[in-house]
Amino acid sequence: MFDFLLRTKAHSKQLLPDGVDMHSHILPGVDDGSPDAETSLTIIRHLIQSGLSGACCTPHIMLRYPGNTPASLRQRFDTFRQTIDQHLGPGTFHLHLAAEYMIDEGFATAIRAEGAPLRLPGERVLIELPQYLLPDGWMDALLSVRDLGYTPVLAHPERYIRLLDTDDLRSIVAQGIQLQGNIGSLTGLYGKPIQQRANELRALGLYTLWGTDVHSPGMARRLHLNP
Numbered sequence: 001m002f003d004f005l006l007r008t009k010a011h012s013k014q015l016l017p018d019g020v021d022m023h024s025h026i027l028p029g030v031d032d033g034s035p036d037a038e039t040s041l042t043i044i045r046h047l048i049q050s051g052l053s054g055a056c057c058t059p060h061i062m063l064r065y066p067g068n069t070p071a072s073l074r075q076r077f078d079t080f081r082q083t084i085d086q087h088l089g090p091g092t093f094h095l096h097l098a099a100e101y102m103i104d105e106g107f108a109t110a111i112r113a114e115g116a117p118l119r120l121p122g123e124r125v126l127i128e129l130p131q132y133l134l135p136d137g138w139m140d141a142l143l144s145v146r147d148l149g150y151t152p153v154l155a156h157p158e159r160y161i162r163l164l165d166t167d168d169l170r171s172i173v174a175q176g177i178q179l180q181g182n183i184g185s186l187t188g189l190y191g192k193p194i195q196q197r198a199n200e201l202r203a204l205g206l207y208t209l210w211g212t213d214v215h216s217p218g219m220a221r222r223l224h225l226n227p
């Protein structure tokens, strides 16, 4: 009821100086994000209103979605990009294909599939952890990506509030791993404790990248992201 009291606004110009969302689930029909191109268009229109000019599509690559391989996602992405260009005009909203890799039992294989992982700009690989339990060898898994010549990026570290404290995250950053914050964390989308943690990590300068992690039009609205 008093949810609005927690809410603060975020500004895309401050968090995303290039105007590009670094984390989104707008590639339709491949994971728990947008189910179809029409829904993705609704989300993208909202992102444009929020001041964005592009987004990295970061579909989940995890055991739960065995069909999500770089080749299958690339194929989907090419069709999706054409659809978006047809509806919005060519180049109106820039799309880039990356992925969000889960550290699960398939991670070591997935990260080497087809020779190279799907990457964010700057040879970065976006990686997530399970919400409630750190898997054995999770740090080695992150470092294995660095050893392959890429920069690992840990997605939404503020959300692992029960698993990793601020010192853990400082140590992760010291080992060459970057942190990507969720904009919704700053504005209270995930509740007060995560909002406080995100603001603390931001004040410490621990984040390198920001993204919406948007999954739906409703979530896009609840980001409270302004130009």
Ligand SMILES: [Fe+2]
Binding pocket: 023, 024, 025, 100, 213
């Ligand atoms: Fe995500």
